[in-house]
Amino acid sequence: MAENPYRLPRTVIPHRYRLRLEPDLEAATFAGDETVDVTVETEVEEIVLNCAEIEIESAQLTNGTLTIGASPSYDEEMERVRLVLETPAEPGAWELDLSFSGILNDKLRGFYRSRFTDVDGNEQFIATTQFESTDARRAFPCWDEPDFKARFEATLVVPADSMAITNTSEVERKDESDGRVAIRFAETMKMSTYLVAFIVGPFEATDPVDVDGVPTRIVAPRGKLGLADWALECAQFCFRYLRDYYAIPYPGDKLDHIAIPDFAFGAMENVGAITYRETALLIDPAQASQAEKLRILDVIGHEIAHQWFGNLVTMSWWEGIWLNEAFASFMEMKATDAFRPEWKRWLAFTAVERPWAMEVDHLTSTRPVEFEVRSPAEADQMFDALTYGKGSAVLRMIEQFIGEETFREGVGTYLRRHSYGNTVTADLWAGLDGASEWPVGDIMDTWILQGGYPEIEAALVDGALRLRQRRFLAIPDETDDTTWKVPVRLRGEAGGSTFESSHLLDDEETTVPLPTGVEWLTVNAGGSGFYRVAYSDDLLERLIANLADLDPTERYVLLDDRFAAARAGEAAMTSVLGLIDAFSDEDEQAIWQLVFRILGWVHHHLVDDGQLDAYAACVRSVGEPLVDRLGRESKPTDSDLTRRLRGQAVGTLGSLGRHPETIEWAQSTVTQYLDGVEITDAEMLTAALGVVAAQGERDSFTAFFKRFQESSNPQEQLRLLRALTAFDDADIGREVIDATIDGRIRNQDGSWVQASLLGNRQAGGDNWAEVRRRWDETVEVCPPMTFRRLAEGLPALSRPEVAADVKAFFAETPVPMADKAIAQNLELLEANLLARQRETEAVRGWLETTT
Ligand SMILES: [Zn+2]
Numbered sequence: 001m002a003e004n005p006y007r008l009p010r011t012v013i014p015h016r017y018r019l020r021l022e023p024d025l026e027a028a029t030f031a032g033d034e035t036v037d038v039t040v041e042t043e044v045e046e047i048v049l050n051c052a053e054i055e056i057e058s059a060q061l062t063n064g065t066l067t068i069g070a071s072p073s074y075d076e077e078m079e080r081v082r083l084v085l086e087t088p089a090e091p092g093a094w095e096l097d098l099s100f101s102g103i104l105n106d107k108l109r110g111f112y113r114s115r116f117t118d119v120d121g122n123e124q125f126i127a128t129t130q131f132e133s134t135d136a137r138r139a140f141p142c143w144d145e146p147d148f149k150a151r152f153e154a155t156l157v158v159p160a161d162s163m164a165i166t167n168t169s170e171v172e173r174k175d176e177s178d179g180r181v182a183i184r185f186a187e188t189m190k191m192s193t194y195l196v197a198f199i200v201g202p203f204e205a206t207d208p209v210d211v212d213g214v215p216t217r218i219v220a221p222r223g224k225l226g227l228a229d230w231a232l233e234c235a236q237f238c239f240r241y242l243r244d245y246y247a248i249p250y251p252g253d254k255l256d257h258i259a260i261p262d263f264a265f266g267a268m269e270n271v272g273a274i275t276y277r278e279t280a281l282l283i284d285p286a287q288a289s290q291a292e293k294l295r296i297l298d299v300i301g302h303e304i305a306h307q308w309f310g311n312l313v314t315m316s317w318w319e320g321i322w323l324n325e326a327f328a329s330f331m332e333m334k335a336t337d338a339f340r341p342e343w344k345r346w347l348a349f350t351a352v353e354r355p356w357a358m359e360v361d362h363l364t365s366t367r368p369v370e371f372e373v374r375s376p377a378e379a380d381q382m383f384d385a386l387t388y389g390k391g392s393a394v395l396r397m398i399e400q401f402i403g404e405e406t407f408r409e410g411v412g413t414y415l416r417r418h419s420y421g422n423t424v425t426a427d428l429w430a431g432l433d434g435a436s437e438w439p440v441g442d443i444m445d446t447w448i449l450q451g452g453y454p455e456i457e458a459a460l461v462d463g464a465l466r467l468r469q470r471r472f473l474a475i476p477d478e479t480d481d482t483t484w485k486v487p488v489r490l491r492g493e494a495g496g497s498t499f500e501s502s503h504l505l506d507d508e509e510t511t512v513p514l515p516t517g518v519e520w521l522t523v524n525a526g527g528s529g530f531y532r533v534a535y536s537d538d539l540l541e542r543l544i545a546n547l548a549d550l551d552p553t554e555r556y557v558l559l560d561d562r563f564a565a566a567r568a569g570e571a572a573m574t575s576v577l578g579l580i581d582a583f584s585d586e587d588e589q590a591i592w593q594l595v596f597r598i599l600g601w602v603h604h605h606l607v608d609d610g611q612l613d614a615y616a617a618c619v620r621s622v623g624e625p626l627v628d629r630l631g632r633e634s635k636p637t638d639s640d641l642t643r644r645l646r647g648q649a650v651g652t653l654g655s656l657g658r659h660p661e662t663i664e665w666a667q668s669t670v671t672q673y674l675d676g677v678e679i680t681d682a683e684m685l686t687a688a689l690g691v692v693a694a695q696g697e698r699d700s701f702t703a704f705f706k707r708f709q710e711s712s713n714p715q716e717q718l719r720l721l722r723a724l725t726a727f728d729d730a731d732i733g734r735e736v737i738d739a740t741i742d743g744r745i746r747n748q749d750g751s752w753v754q755a756s757l758l759g760n761r762q763a764g765g766d767n768w769a770e771v772r773r774r775w776d777e778t779v780e781v782c783p784p785m786t787f788r789r790l791a792e793g794l795p796a797l798s799r800p801e802v803a804a805d806v807k808a809f810f811a812e813t814p815v816p817m818a819d820k821a822i823a824q825n826l827e828l829l830e831a832n833l834l835a836r837q838r839e840t841e842a843v844r845g846w847l848e849t850t851t
Contacts, residue, residue, distance in 0.1 A: 111127065363474055758771065
């Protein structure tokens with residue numbers, strides 16, 4: 001800690017901040033006063049704290065008898081101010097008084113301004129905050145490090161007709177005689193600065209619901225409260241579920257969930273005042289798809305999980321952020337799964353979050369989940385697939401290995417032991433080690449402190465199972481001899497009965513005895529292991545012959561492992577295309593989603609332009625029987641996932657399969673929708689929008705864009721925005737990119753919208769040229785922390801001449817806010833380029849013989 005120049009000196013420790021903030025929404029400025037109770041530990045001549053884009057007007061230190069003046073000296077690069085004291089201050093208790101002023105920026109961080117158009121067409125302003133990782137210092141001078149925990153008591157002076165929200169309940173309000181009102185809020189618990197929040201503006205709130213003693217509200221920009229019911233239902237369930245899981249009372253005095261029109265992240269877990277982007281909170285459930293409702297449930301579960309894990313117990317420094325985010329992501333799955341078991345959240349986790357992490361983590365440019373962080377810029381880059389995805393996946397792996405109840409006990413011990421304090425990762429392992437027979441800390445260190453994951457080769461040798469591990473890489477490297485302590489769970493059938501066993505593979509190779517007469521076995525029982533499995537040919541054949549005996553997650557990882565192996569050159573992609581036939585009787589939406597993903601990936605990277613018709617016929621041969629089986633109309637008996645699967649199947653049939661009747665159906669559905677006819681099945685509407693967009697017609701684009709601009713429903717806007725990126729046409733791509741820069745598309749969405757455009761099969765290269773041409777403007781308007789999303793579009797650009805241009809561009813264009821993500825996605829691009837060179841010929845031959 002001492003060597004890190006970004007850490008503040010520990011000579012002065014804050015305990016309590018009394019803050020008064022007066023935001024001026026029109027002028028985009030604010031004025032503030034604060035009194036901080038501090039302890040001076042050793043005699044000091046200056047006080048150093050964080051401060052950025054703030055002007056300190058006066059500063060003094062008092063202890064009741066003595067007052068010492070102080071003058072500010074700013075260090076902009078380090079985002080600090082040194083308050084140089086007129087005379088040294090003795091050790092003891094002091095009060096630091098500061099007056100200051102600052103700006104409400106438009107960068108979606110610190111104290112910033114968001115805007116929206118109300119129902120009467122008037123532009124309205126909101127002042128709101130986003131402090132994580134290190135932007136509280138843009139709202140008030142403070143010790144802006146997570147282990148400087150303190151109490152906060154805020155007074156907000158705001159227009160009388162505005163709503164003002166912070167971490168705690170309102171306790172007093174006074175008229176200010178100038179049309180404003182000063183609202184004082186209760187003192188918070190002892191907490192980190194990054195969890196403080198202030199939100200001011202024309203909001204409205206649901207009546208508080210008493211959730212076991214905790215008032216809970218959904219807050220939305222005026223006019224949008226009609227979209228709050230689903231969020232309120234999710235919030236109540238998740239709150240109770242999580243509190244019961246942790247078995248610790250909620251540490252705050254109320255809990256608000258607030259929708260913000262401009263928001264860089266998905267949501268932020270501020271103590272008692274969780275902020276969300278609108279699409280992560282507001283929805284009309286009657287017109288929403290399962291995925292849209294799930295997204296809201298997920299985010300709410302995640303942010304409430306943080307109220308204990310992260311807010312009550314907090315990492316000491318930013319390298320511990322993985323634990324915070326991984327754990328909240330893990331708990332989000334548990335809460336969601338409990339609320340809607342029929343949505344099979346853990347299967348969806350295996351189909352979405354786990355592969356998202358595995359995609360980055362099979363690169364040499366991956367990083368350990370826990371990674372040294374020194375500067376704020378490095379802290380901001382930690383919010384990635386490894387922190388959220390791999391972190392939660394390896395927690396799931398160890399939970400399933402040691403047992404759910406054992407895991408829960410260990411977590412409870414950890415939280416109770418460290419309440420209101422700060423921790424390092426080893427503290428959690430200590431809690432789990434106390435509860436489990438297995439050496440949890442030793443096992444987890446190999447997954448957390450080193451990057452990557454293994455592939456386990458499984459083969460039968462003399463009636464026993466030989467397991468061998470080696471690192472699995474997108475571009476294989478025989479010289480890499482990293483190993484992991486792999487918690488392996490076996491399950492299979494022998495002599496007509498099933499068997500299960502757990503093993504710790506902590507060497508390169510081990511042999512496991514098996515019962516006699518093994519018919520089949522899986523080396524990743526339940527599919528929760530964060531590793532790939534390469535079965536010997538005979539074991540693979542037995543698995544394929546017994547697919548129905550595997551659980552859905554096991555079937556999923558079997559197919560996904562084969563697809564990953566083919567992409568890495570360990571198997572032929574045509575063998576994966578052949579394997580899809582074995583899944584023709586499959587019922588699980590998540591597994592079909594993988595089939596469609598494989599078909600889409602092959603279409604994008606491996607199919608020659610001259611063979612698109614042949615490939616479409618191949619897609620139809622997969623999609624038509626499925627759609628025939630599901631029917632084209634929803635039935636009252638359909639589960640939500642069946643309805644979702646129908647939408648995805650019809651969408652794939654129409655876009656990749658170019659199925660004429662499906663295209664016709666989509667066009668007529670979209671025409672009705674644009675004419676104002678209510679389409680009640682959101683899954684089918686989403687499918688129809690995608691199919692029509694895939695036709696690339698300019699008139700459709702114009703109509704979609706108009707509807708996008710007119711809509712005030714955040715879910716509808718998002719649905720249309722996705723469709724706008726699916727028109728595979730360079731002129732349209734150029735126009736969409738222009739809209740991300742001139743503000744017709746909100747800056748919060750610019751990065752992912754541009755990334756999606758790079759994924760167009762024909763126009764992707766031209767879209768890249770346009771992204772490149774307008775790079776500086778994009779950097780200017782899009783929030784820095786969203787650039788990772790833009791990087792995620794690069795691997796699609798695998799045509800050799802485009803890939804070369806991409807690499808050349810980033811070789812000379814530094815992107816400090818996302819350099820790690822850029823490096824990772826360029827490596828993935830390289831792997832895709834190699835796969836294209838290696839596999840295109842074979843896919844051509846395969847298409848000639850199968851169609
Ligand atoms: Zn989180």
